[in-house]
Amino acid sequence: MTDMTSSELYIADPKMTAQNVNVFYGEKQAIKNVSIDVSTDLVTAFIGPSGCGKSTFLRTLNRMNDTVAGARVEGKIMLEGEDIYAPSMDVVQLRARVGMVFQKPNPFPKSIYDNVAYGPRIHGLAPSKADMDVVVEKALTRAGLWDEVKDRLGESGTALSGGQQQRLCIARAIAVDPEVILMDEPCSALDPIATAKIEELIHDLRGKFAIVIVTHNMQQAARVSQRTAFFHLGTLVEYGKTTDIFTNPKQERTKDYITGRYG
Amino acid sequence: MTNPTSPTDWKGQVMQKRIAGRYAAERRFKLFGLIAVLLSGAFLAFLLITMVGNGARGFTYTHVSVPIDFKAMPLNIDKDRLDDADADQVIANSGLSDLVTFAAEEALGPDAAKLISENAWKEVRTAIKDDPELLNGRHVFELPASSAVDIAAKNGTKSDVSALAAQLKQDGKLSTGIHWPFFRNADATDPAVAGIWGALKGSILTILIAFAIAFPTGVLAALYLEEFAPKNRLTDWIEVSINNLAAVPSIIFGLLALAVFINWFGFCQASALVGGMTLALMTMPVIVIAARNAIKAVPPSIRDAALGIGASPVQVVFHHVLPLALPGILTGTIIGMARALGETAPLLLIGMRAFIGDVPSGLCSPSTVLPMQIFLWSDEVDRGFVEKTSAAIIVLLFVLLSMNAIAIYLRNKFEKRW
């Protein structure tokens, strides 16, 4: 709740800070007064029943809500001390620094290579073909996909399996070398084996990028994250160490949710 | 620039410049889009303004005041016969034409023949038929001017009569007003008496025939395909036929009508009947497609509900599905009919290109349609027809746009989301 500040959680050097954020869709308030810190070294999970605002809040972190007509954001969200909703902030750059992976894998109908190269190309990150090859290989390797696709980079990204497509989308996000990666229920469309691979990947990426993951699967949150935020009806009910949230929740509502009273 | 493996310097000058370039490209692209929209809009505006600018004058005509003294020059007319069917013939044989020419020369000088329409005497004839008492005295008639005088008076263009016309205007003998014969008459070679009523009536008859054939056939076919048709080879053929017919060039339907309706069945050539049948074949696929979409939009729950209380499938369709789909079907039908109403090419081939000087009296009598009248007038050499053509276009566009507006109104009023 509002009395909970980040100081209690000992995040020394937060990558992103949200202070008293409110989000409105027209007249309707979707997010009420949320404050939270995100660290580079930790994976942060947002959990909560569907419609609780966790995805909405995630989308405010790289201003994807701008594309929704009638959406309005109040409060402050800072990336490395810069207000991302300030007029001086360039949304194109912001999104390059805060990447996003979506619920359903959405590779472009282009080759695997071009999918990964798309971001670096538009931002001009790899001036030569050789540089680009390096960027693509590095991103695919980091996403754990390189060995599976290195012989067929020219094939269409849509021809891959669901799990591979989602890792391709992660590689695509990594390729622009972001500081934060936002993942919006990245495994909800995948089978258990593909899910395990993605979770493993998140584990490997921890420390290199600040990762925020929205999930409706509590076991997943427990497995992959170090910090967990529980959202309910647009408010942040409880935010703390994942172990604390799952073993010793402070709030009654969190407890009810964790134990499956509602959801 | 930077080594691809090192962190990106987003604040660097090179990157800032690049981003500025990308935003410039964004603005340019958006501008192109806006220009494209404006170009289409400008063309539409240009077209409409040209037509209205030219056509507005087509609704008016110039008249010349000519006094005729029937007492001084009596006509040999038996007044008892003026109510007969052949009254026109009786008056025409009395030498009225020469009398009018003579009176005009008296009033306007030796060039009078050039100044008034050669059909001017027919206006006098109509006046006499309405009021035979005119024959007993002197009366000032407003006779239609010749086409050349009309143009000179309305537009001030130079021609061999423009000086004379200017003189008449100064003398107050010219008057310009709404030209009712334009709405009353059929085609004629003289712009002074040519009108669109013949073509308009032809269009109405043609469209009524097309509607009477295409609407029931199209709706029944759509009901069958959507609600009853089994999935088999025949149904596939029907679907393929309908989709292809909707995209076949209209002139091909003209060839079909010429070969089948006229040369094979020997139906009346150039008539509203054959024209309507041709347009019906052309419009039917459009109606079927629109009707199928409207029927598809009726939710299955309504069918289930009706079936559940013991209605037969045919009862379900005619009592529940059809009434709910009707607004959508009507919208599609009106749009299809509007397209048929503006169609010219297939009708050219079934003989509707001929000059038709009479208002069509029936479905089988030779007639023309409004778009065809526009086409025929556009070929006329006489300057007077340019304005008539544009005026006819205004009438046609007015009818078509009203039909489309009705369709849009219907769609907005009855559009339901289930």
Add this chain to the structure above:
Amino acid sequence: MTFNAAALLLLVAGLALIGWLAGRARSVLLAHRAGNKLHSRPQYHGWYVALWLFAPAILFLTIWSAVSPALVTNTVLDSPAAQNLPQFGFERAAILADARAVAQGKQDIVRLEKSAPLVRPYVQATRQYALIGISAMFALALAGGLYAFTRIRPEFRARSRVEKIVMVALILASLVAILTTFGIVLSLLFESIRFFKLVSPSELLFGTQWNPQSGAPVKDTFGGIPLFWGTVLIGAIIAMIVAIPIGMMTAVYLTQYAKPVVRKWVKPLLEILAGVPTVVYGYFAALTVAPMLREFAVMIGISNASTESALAAGIVMGVMIIPFVSSMADDSINAVPQSMRDGSLALGATPNETIRQVLIPAALPGVMGGILLAVSRAIGETMIVVMAAGLSANLTANPFSSVTTVTAQIVKLLTGDQEFDSAKTLAAFALGLVLFTVTLLLNIVALRIVKKYREAYD
């Protein structure tokens, strides 16, 4: 038609109404008397009688009105008065038509001397056949009605009978589409084969001289290449150069940039462009655009520019196609899942990068299908080219010169005064066959592409 069809139709409809009332009343009466319930509601019994009364009679009336004029004419020709008629040609037909007009009361007096003796036989024959037809029709109506009337019983399944008849009507209505298609294919093929007996198909398809003459076909006068080229130049090149960029950019602007209010108003306004009749476009092209282009051409030094130019027709046709291209592009871009757009924007792409590098490539198959349909529509367009492109078959790439198209030539060949069987009129059907085949192929290919594309995103 030799008798007043509308009056007869009303009369039969009136009889059907009486039949409906009688059938309904009888079913109620019988059920009441027998004391058991009706299987079908009374009005179905009414409908059953009415349909049996109406349908056979109207079917007969339709057939009779198609054949009776020929029967009347035959009877007249067999009469002694017809023996003096000229054997062939225009005069014979004119005399017959004149006599018929007088006999039917459309004309007060004969215009031709020779037709006077034929009027009487015409009147008699017309009366005779009308009498036969009308009495046969009423007999059929009464027989049908009586048959149905006697079958009414309380347990009679009138509803299923009526519904069966309704189903037959539905199937017949659906078959009209197939009949029309067959009619088109057969009539085009039939006349084209007659043409190809006079002129070889290879000459029509590959010959370079188009100059059809009346009378027997002369060699090297039916070469279609100049027409095909003119059609392609106007419909597939000039019109598309105008329509594709403007239509695409309009769609992109309206779907991606414009505010909903703007979109709501601009879209119907653009659709007006599609609703303007082609004859208006033709007039506009010939009267306004062509002279402007000619002046422009003369200004830039093309002295032989024609007032009828490929460019004028092509540009105006392109404008006509804009709404079509734009709505196809609109549909295709909207069919690309929103997640693609989000994916690109989330990587930091600007909207125009997203549109050009993700949305349009993804929508390309749909857009291509739409463009093929637009080309098919453009090459089948008639009035604009008839009025603005001219009729001279020039094989030239100069857009300022006059060219002609397949459709313009079909119109020209069929609107002169000539015998129906001459090579010139038959050539129109052969050109029609070529046009039909090409547009059909374009449509099939386009619909395939669009369908496949839709499936890819479903």
